[in-house]
Amino acid sequence: MRRGLSGINLVALTLGFAFLYIPILLLIIYSFNESKLVTVWAGFSTKWYAAMVQNELLLDAAWMTLKVAFVSSSVALVLGTLAGLALARLGRFPGRTLFSGMVYAPLVMPEVITGLSMLLLFVALSWARGYWTVTIAHITFSMAYVAVVVQSRLLTMDRSLEEAAMDLGAPPVKTFFAVTLPIISPALVAGWLLAFTLSLDDLVIASFTSGPGSTTLPMKIYSQVRLGVTPEINAVSTVLVGIVATGVIAASLINKRAMVIREREAQAVVSD
Amino acid sequence: MNAKHEPKPRRQRAGRGLLRRGSVIASPYLWLLFFFLVPFVIVLKISVAEVQLAIPPYTPLFDWPEGGSLELFAVGDNYLLLIEDSLYIRAYANSLKIAAISTALALLVGFPIAYAMARAPRAWQATLVMMVILPFWTSFLIRVYAWIGILKNEGMLNGVLRWIGVIDRPLIILNTDIAVYIGIVYSYLPFMVLPLYANLVRMDRSLLEAAADLGCRPAGAFWKITVPLARPGIVAGCFLVFIPAVGEFVIPDLLGGSGTLMIGRILWTEFFSNRDWPVASAVAVILLLVLIVPIVLFQRHQQRQREADA
Amino acid sequence: MSRRPEHAGGEESTAPGGEAAFLRIEGVSKSFGNVTAVDNVSLDIARGEFFALLGPSGCGKTTLLRMLAGFENPSAGALLLDGVDLAALPPYRRPVNMMFQSYALFPHMSVAGNVAFGLRQDRVPRAEIAARVADALALVELSPLARRKPHQLSGGQRQRVALARSLVKRPKLLLLDEPLAALDKKLREQTQFELMAIQQRVGITFVIVTHDQDEAMTVADRIAVMEEGRIAQVDTPSAIYEAPRSRYVAEFIGDVNIFEGRASAVNGGDVLVEQADAPDGLAAPARADGPAAGDAVLLAVRPEKIEIAPEPLPPGTMNAMAGEVTEIAYLGSVSTYRVRLDSGRTVVSTHTNRLRDGGAAIDRGARVHLSWPVEASILLRS
Numbered sequence: 022m023r024r025g026l027s028g029i030n031l032v033a034l035t036l037g038f039a040f041l042y043i044p045i046l047l048l049i050i051y052s053f054n055e056s057k058l059v060t061v062w063a064g065f066s067t068k069w070y071a072a073m074v075q076n077e078l079l080l081d082a083a084w085m086t087l088k089v090a091f092v093s094s095s096v097a098l099v100l101g102t103l104a105g106l107a108l109a110r111l112g113r114f115p116g117r118t119l120f121s122g123m124v125y126a127p128l129v130m131p132e133v134i135t136g137l138s139m140l141l142l143f144v145a146l147s148w149a150r151g152y153w154t155v156t157i158a159h160i161t162f163s164m165a166y167v168a169v170v171v172q173s174r175l176l177t178m179d180r181s182l183e184e185a186a187m188d189l190g191a192p193p194v195k196t197f198f199a200v201t202l203p204i205i206s207p208a209l210v211a212g213w214l215l216a217f218t219l220s221l222d223d224l225v226i227a228s229f230t231s232g233p234g235s236t237t238l239p240m241k242i243y244s245q246v247r248l249g250v251t252p253e254i255n256a257v258s259t260v261l262v263g264i265v266a267t268g269v270i271a272a273s274l275i276n277k278r279a280m281v282i283r284e285r286e287a288q289a290v291v292s293d
Numbered sequence: 294m295n296a297k298h299e300p301k302p303r304r305q306r307a308g309r310g311l312l313r314r315g316s317v318i319a320s321p322y323l324w325l326l327f328f329f330l331v332p333f334v335i336v337l338k339i340s341v342a343e344v345q346l347a348i349p350p351y352t353p354l355f356d357w358p359e360g361g362s363l364e365l366f367a368v369g370d371n372y373l374l375l376i377e378d379s380l381y382i383r384a385y386a387n388s389l390k391i392a393a394i395s396t397a398l399a400l401l402v403g404f405p406i407a408y409a410m411a412r413a414p415r416a417w418q419a420t421l422v423m424m425v426i427l428p429f430w431t432s433f434l435i436r437v438y439a440w441i442g443i444l445k446n447e448g449m450l451n452g453v454l455r456w457i458g459v460i461d462r463p464l465i466i467l468n469t470d471i472a473v474y475i476g477i478v479y480s481y482l483p484f485m486v487l488p489l490y491a492n493l494v495r496m497d498r499s500l501l502e503a504a505a506d507l508g509c510r511p512a513g514a515f516w517k518i519t520v521p522l523a524r525p526g527i528v529a530g531c532f533l534v535f536i537p538a539v540g541e542f543v544i545p546d547l548l549g550g551s552g553t554l555m556i557g558r559i560l561w562t563e564f565f566s567n568r569d570w571p572v573a574s575a576v577a578v579i580l581l582l583v584l585i586v587p588i589v590l591f592q593r594h595q596q597r598q599r600e601a602d603a
Numbered sequence: 604m605s606r607r608p609e610h611a612g613g614e615e616s617t618a619p620g621g622e623a624a625f626l627r628i629e630g631v632s633k634s635f636g637n638v639t640a641v642d643n644v645s646l647d648i649a650r651g652e653f654f655a656l657l658g659p660s661g662c663g664k665t666t667l668l669r670m671l672a673g674f675e676n677p678s679a680g681a682l683l684l685d686g687v688d689l690a691a692l693p694p695y696r697r698p699v700n701m702m703f704q705s706y707a708l709f710p711h712m713s714v715a716g717n718v719a720f721g722l723r724q725d726r727v728p729r730a731e732i733a734a735r736v737a738d739a740l741a742l743v744e745l746s747p748l749a750r751r752k753p754h755q756l757s758g759g760q761r762q763r764v765a766l767a768r769s770l771v772k773r774p775k776l777l778l779l780d781e782p783l784a785a786l787d788k789k790l791r792e793q794t795q796f797e798l799m800a801i802q803q804r805v806g807i808t809f810v811i812v813t814h815d816q817d818e819a820m821t822v823a824d825r826i827a828v829m830e831e832g833r834i835a836q837v838d839t840p841s842a843i844y845e846a847p848r849s850r851y852v853a854e855f856i857g858d859v860n861i862f863e864g865r866a867s868a869v870n871g872g873d874v875l876v877e878q879a880d881a882p883d884g885l886a887a888p889a890r891a892d893g894p895a896a897g898d899a900v901l902l903a904v905r906p907e908k909i910e911i912a913p914e915p916l917p918p919g920t921m922n923a924m925a926g927e928v929t930e931i932a933y934l935g936s937v938s939t940y941r942v943r944l945d946s947g948r949t950v951v952s953t954h955t956n957r958l959r960d961g962g963a964a965i966d967r968g969a970r971v972h973l974s975w976p977v978e979a980s981i982l983l984r985s
Binding site (some may be wrong): 026027030031033034037038040041042044045047048051099101103106109111114116119120123124125126127129130131132133134137138139141142145153157158160161164168182193194218221222224225228229239242243246247249254258261262265266269273 | 312314317318320321322324325326328329330331332333335336339353402405406407408409410412413421423424426427428430431432433434435436438439440441442443445449479482487527529536540541542543547557560561564565570573574580581583588591592
Binding site for chain 3 (some may be wrong): 318483497499502503504505507509510511513517518521522596
């Protein structure tokens, strides 16, 4: 009944979002700082972006990161969807407890442990560390996130839709592709995006599992940050934040528009 | 594929069902066994090996010398070291302490935000949720990095405070435990806010009206109705902040001081600087044992919640 | 409760019996933004009365109730309970309790805990709380379930817990917001009688909000019919039914046939009305504010007051019409006949089935003659 927010709630939201966003805003603002000092404003400049674009090592690391993120999130999407499907739909099967334990464990496992254990496996197998080992490590921990997203969507999905398809003569596999998959597709997109950003973001596991020549962007940023704060890192960060923010906002706008269109169509049907 | 109209013999159909189930489970199962479980066995194995100057830098668990018999080398030295050198025990204890304090702070910061979100007009809520999630999508490393510039002695926070005139000497925050608390609260705030919000928004507003109707003041109703009903969200949020914070590496490394002992950092140092893989493995095994209690409690809590919702 | 044919005005009503009003609602309005939910409502409710606010959803009845409870503040007007202005009191200080439509039982407390909650707020001594909770649970026959949690109860049991919880503080005024809406039909009817019995036993003033006319007619001493934030009529159930003052009230309560006509003459106590379907005209008792000759009027007749017969009526009979039966609905205790008049308009007539085989059989398609006594006609202003 009551509209609007009471004063105290408004204050909580304002302070809360200020806390969440001011650090990121400051980071972006100081990427345009003329001075090398990130704390003193000395005028607007884009020279750090120019420096960033000319930094070959940085660009190589960025390219490597994108390749790893794309491949690992795509494989994780397939494996994670299968895992989510197994947990949500297959009921009891031998080794289910172990399986669900292994699916959920990476969500709460400290990254240092995951990284260390993956590395020790690769060493034991004498696999050369590089692009593929990082990718495999990323697949392993990000498939868990995909599995959780897919599983929860499957559990909330109306089972009678699948039953209707089977009742109309579609065998289970066909039902999955014709009915289940389209319905859970938003969860698949969300799962893929989540896996992609997690991979893009990862420092610890990549540090353990990468070798020479497979330095990722977070590793590069980390090594520079340890040497001190520079506006160039701010510029790189701004670009990354910009890409992610654009992607997420675009995705949610597309989603919202699809919903508005669907509602409008539904209303048109009703008013007919 | 018109199974419905021309039923196949029962056994053949059952066989196909089994095959279908098997094909769904097999690939993620095998992947996790090989890339998740086996590595842990290896960590366990190496944690009882000795360090040696070789590649790989640890002794094998089994050796089968030519002409000799199977020998088993397993040493508890690495674990003894963890007990004898107080550094490790202090680091474990300190990790738990920092994680606990950060979790409490995150609850204090997160609850008012989640509460205000749940009370906001319906039309705003999707946007507010998205605004909480959005920082989570931007790089963790970058968000931690952003705080260095703010918390430094000549950083922006000190600049603002001095400009207002609150302080005349800079506050030393960066490279202290306080900076680590700030970093953890900041990084994990969405994990606290979202489960709290999910719980608070489902709460029937008429319960608070009923409490007021029965003579309960707003503050009393908050403690007697809102907080008990938000308990599952509080518990979930606390676990989601506490568990990853214990093993955190990046935040203590970038924001903490040399005295900020946290076990994730110790493991990293043992591995990368000291190249002592067996000790690093032993540290990992113990860290996992420390975390197993909260992890199992959390899983059981989530399980109970799912059952209660169903 | 005597039927009072005369009423003062549209938005006002005094409590019966001449006693000073126990609850006085004075010119209360409430708007949300530019939507007016309650528009200048005045009501007087007597001590111990069972009063119903009746209307379709969105008519403002719930908003009025919530203002009494203190969850909404009136935009204008005053609320006086036993001479005390309620506006100054927050909900937790008002001697008023509410039974919520959703019941609003605290899910983390037991049945006894829910009932005791209000007493604990008043710091009532423990022993007294225990005794009063036990009494309240006994009153609603729930004593054996005191330790259960709300989710372990059936809908009807939850409803009783909510009632016990709102009664246990012995409020001066009990507000009931659609208290029976969540129950199925049979249980609802049974509970209506229990509610009346409990109200008589505890002697507390009850104000109930409902959209169910049968419920309001059953439980209430008086009913206020609301329409778009205003009071359309306040009266006893029988007066609301037998003497509605507007088309809205006549149509909201029960079924009704309404004929549009023109007053031709006032003959003693009766008004004669010209109407095309009645060759010899219609007649109705005059009203104090009744129409003058020549005014357009509405004449309402309840279906059960219309006689239906196969034989023609003697010429010159007032309130007589003829037509063809198009549908017969057999409802057990009564049958409803839909009759199409020669003009094409449909009139509904209801008859009690006193004999097992339906009495004088009238079949579908039969030509029938309808008539009713002058006293059955109700004049409404158009």
